[in-house]
Amino acid sequence: MFRIFIALILIAGPAFARERVQIAGLADPVVIGEASLGVIGITAYDARLYTPNGAPFDWASPMALELDYKRGFSAQDLLRGTETEIRRIEGDTNDIPTVISLLSTCFYAVEDGDSYIAVGNSSDQIDLWRNGTQTCTVTYPDIRKRFLSIWLSDDSRFTSLSRKLRGL
Template sequence: MIIKMVSSCFLCTALALSASAAFADVKLKGVSVPEEVTFSGHTMVLNGAGVRSRFFIDAYVAALYLPEVSTDADGILASGSPLDIRVVIISDLVTADRFAESAMDGFVRSTHGDLGPIRPQVETMIKTFRNSLSVGDVFDLVYNPDAGTEIYRNGELLEVVEGLDFRSAMAGIWLSDDPVQTSLREKMLGL
């Protein structure tokens, strides 16, 4: 009887430890990437995360959160479901102007140069990046179907940009067929 109780306790402890490990945050370049996030009442799970590198410099950690895990980039881009793209600055070489320029380049790539229909929304988002940046700044680009794309910086809501087309183009910066970095796209898609 005692041996049976000890075996049961050991099994319960092992299951509890493995469950807590399954929900532990991921660490990338010293950045803790949570397994799930909640914004505007929408809980989303980590789909994948990676590091944006440019000219051999690690610029930021990017993570994709969705209601459920998916490797289908086209489906994610076409969907109207909630998503969060979290960007954590990890280099002091990432200035506000460089970050804004990189985002604009990403929009141009994502839309294949056809920014016309969403230009005002893109300019609104780019404007939010024009303030000084610091290592450790966290941007959450959250699509809330009830409001639009909510732009948070360090947990503070800065702006809401309406439009499903904008959501697709914004997510396309990282997930389109012409992303800012192919290896980062694969990591965010969990490939």
């Protein structure tokens, strides 16, 4: 009986994740890459990148990034980390305070088991969802690439994670 239960969980897990991403607004989501971020043996989160019908990664196309947290972070930690990484990737562009201000309403504290999904159906908009509830919509020029570059750019802090997520 226990083996049947485990088998059902293993089968239902990916379907449930796909459903969450579909509810968040990405049509026909299929995982094209996944990776875990861990530092010194401590996993921070598992990440999956979805595209419609499993299309190859392309900055010009819709996508969704799902992060399943394995440890807790405060909302301030998430926002501060976002700002740090955008500045590191882009340099000190004049509009970073505006971008961070727009993102400031998106983040809530996370604990082990919580998830965030960032859906970018267009280059100028992202929708963030925490545990199945939408936390914000940010509309700003090129916001999809600017935000998701933290995980998906060749200039990401963790290039191996970035390449795995992009299916490379």
